[in-house]
Amino acid sequence: MKRLIVFIKQVPDTAELRIDPKTNTMIRTGVPSIINPFDMYAIEEALRIKEKWGDTEVIVATMGPPQAEEALREALSLGCDKAILLTDRKFAASDTFATSYILSKAVEKIGDYNIILTGKQATDGDTAQVGPGIASWLNIPSITYVKKMIEVKSDYAKIERLMDYGYDIIEIKGKFLMTAIKDLNEPRIPSFRGKMAAKKAEIPNWDAAYIGAEDKNIGFLGSPTRVVKAFSPPPKQGGIKTEGDDIETAKKLIANLKESHLI
Amino acid sequence: MLKMKYELTEEQKELVAIAHQIAEEKIKPLREKYDEEQIFPEEIIKIFGQSDLYRVFIPEEYEGLGMGVFEMALITEEISRVCGGIALAYAGSALGAYPIILFGNEEQKKKYLPKIAAGETIAAFALTEPDAGSDAGAVRTTAVKQGNKYILNGTKQWITNGGYAGIHSVFASTNPSKGIRGMSTFIVEKDFKGFEIGKKENKLGIRASNTSELIFNDCEVPEENLLGKEGIGFRIAMKTFDQSRPGVAAQALGIAQGAFEEALKYAHQRKQFGQIIYSFQAIKFMIANMAMKIEAARGLVYNTAKLIDAGEKETAGYSAMAKTMASDVAMEVTTDAIQVLGGYGYMKEYPVEKMFRDAKITQIYEGTNQIQREVIAAQLSKQVSRLK
Incomplete structure (x- = not known):
């Protein structure tokens, strides 16, 4: 049987995150949680690959507090076969380096696999580091910003990766990790039977000891980076608008640019 | 206060949540274009199928969920809140399937119902x-x-x-x-x-x-x-309508709910004479009336659907009442919703003119509201001997 592993993150459902200026942390109270939107594309792609291949197991996993189980149940309702919750007090305060270490240990514990999928980044931290980090720890290639799977077999894939100008076409052999972007697909809506089954599914909790994660590599101790300060940047101000006919507006614009010493 | 709570089971809540998600995420972005260009929503039918919504009204033995008219109505209402037209790709299939569900023999049910349940084809x-x-x-x-x-x-x-x-x-x-x-x-x-x-x-x-x-x-x-x-064709048609009329009623209810929500929202945003128009009694009383009418209709529709599911025999009169009342309410509410939005409401940029156009058919099809009143009156007449 072939196997796909999808890593997801539960994030607050809001476009405008608020930061508590005293503690430098996100204000989470009263904000509902969702699966990180980019991870939804990773789940959808895994399910599509499974449908194409047949005889494939999709395992969805997340690291988080016990309530992250909700996100896993949602992933199950979409059609993932199994879910794993990585949860341990020792995991708290892990940065992207420690988090990707923990997730790589979980992969080792799961065993064999064909592809690891995840979203390009989480909408709360926005680092885009954890996906490639897992690949580094596992010493496998990672393909980020995947916009299209041209071909995907159990040991070979041809993939379009988004770049600043256009895209790359990459061929890859063997295991790899990929991170999904919005262009990749359109996530499905859960089915009723999927939802009801997901409610009853048993989700194992794996802790640091179970996956063999060493204390020095996880949590605060294992995190080389520190958040010094978090703040809400001021909202973008509207630009200058010039009005009138074409010639008139062009003149005004030139005058403005000169005044600002831009030309 | 946007919608009165009813005691729904966990399963019913999930069905409504799925219908809501499909309506908001998949139907809302394309309803205007599909209305304008008369496009049949084939990809939405696929989603209804994948989400198990067509299974709701099919018995369990034929790959359905064996649920009732009430669940079918809840889903129809939720889809109609966003688009009363696309909702028919759902409810219309139930109408086509009911004769087979109610009168089909084992072979007929085995052959046709699983396909309808899966959304592989519609009826x-x-x-x-x-x-x-x-x-x-x-x-x-x-x-x-x-x-x-x-x-x-x-x-x-x-x-x-x-x-x-x-x-x-x-x-x-x-x-x-x-x-x-x-x-x-x-x-x-x-x-x-x-x-x-x-x-x-x-x-x-x-x-x-x-x-x-x-x-x-x-x-x-x-x-x-x-x-x-x-x-027995006529009997099949009448028995089918007894089951399906709450669906039309739910469609009307959903259209009315959608229009009411648009009007309520708009009245809190639109400013004239330096204040939101909701501050004017003329506007807010219109909206209060909408809410009252919708809640009254919903009570009638839900209870009728539940009575049918409970196996109550004499439901033809209540089915007719539910369909008539909900569709009349839909026409009144969508008319008033346009009035609240004024000139904007008359324009296609806002969805209420579409809701108004969609509402009208609910007073006409599956028996005009005049025929429904005949049905109600006939049912009442049967009971007159019980009065002393």
Whole structure:
């Protein structure tokens, strides 16, 4: 049987995150949680690959507090076969380096696999580091910003990766990790039977000891980076608008640019 | 206060949540275009199918969820809140399937219901003809037995999902001299020889729903596709309507709810004379009335659907009341919603003019509201002897 592993993150459902200026942390109270939107594309792609291949197991996993189980149940309702919750007090305060270490240990514990999928980044931290980090720890290639799977077999894939100008076409052999972007697909809506089954599914909790994660590599101790300060940047101000006919507006614009010493 | 809470089961809540998600995420972005261009929502039907929504009204033995009219109505309402036209791709299939569910034999159910449950194909109900509308007994399409087949000839008109459905419940006369007692019902597949799709109608509202003529030109239907027996077609139609009318009522309710929410939102944003227009009594009383009417209709619709599911015998009158009241409310609320939005409401940039156009049909089809009042009055008359 072939196997796909999808890593997801539960994030607050809001476009405008608020930061508590005293503690430098996100204000989470009263904000509902969702699966990180980019991870939804990773789940959808895994399910599509499974449908194409047949005889494939999709395992969805997340690291988080016990309530992250909700996100896993949602992933199950979409059609993932199994879910794993990585949860341990020792995991708290892990940065992207420690988090990707923990997730790589979980992969080792799961065993064999064909592809690891995840979203390009989480909408709360926005680092885009954890996906490639897992690949580094596992010493496998990672393909980020995947916009299209041209071909995907159990040991070979041809993939379009988004770049600043256009895209790359990459061929890859063997295991790899990929991170999904919005262009990749359109996530499905859960089915009723999927939802009801997901409610009853048993989700194992794996802790640091179970996956063999060493204390020095996880949590605060294992995190080389520190958040010094978090703040809400001021909202973008509207630009200058010039009005009138074409010639008139062009003149005004030139005058403005000169005044600002831009030309 | 946007919608009164009813004691829904966990399963019912999940169904409503799925319908809500489909409506908001998949239907809302395309409803305007599909209405304007009369596009049939094939990809939405696929989503309804994948999400198990068509399974709701199909018995468990035939790959359904074995739920009732109430659940079908809850889903129809939730979809109609966003688009009353696309909702018909859902509820219309239930209408086409009910004759098979209610009167089909084991083989017929086994053959057809799992396909409808999976959304692999949708069903249609074909009764109306150019000269047989409210007078459903005046059907002129004939079915003549020849060997082990029935040969159907005639034209059906205004058939919802016509042209896209794979399975049709068709009403034809096997004995024209007997009038309504000579009517029979057949399951007709799209690919049967002599079955043709006629004119596609251009309509005022529910434009994303396909409404077509069906032409039977020596159409060959195997005898095993007769539902029940010859001569019970009229009874099949009436029993089907008893089940399906809460669906039309729910569609009307959803359209009304959608329009009410738009009006409420707009009235809190729109400023005139330096204040939001909701601060004017003329506006807010209109909206308070909308809310009251909708809640009253919802109570009637939900309770009727639950009575049917509980196996209550005499529900024809309540079904008629629910359909009539909810559709009248939908017409009133959508009319007022346009009024609240004023000039903007009249424009296609805002969805209320579409809701107004979509609402009108609910007063007309599956029995006009005038026919419904006949049904209600007839039911009441039957009870008069019980009064002392």
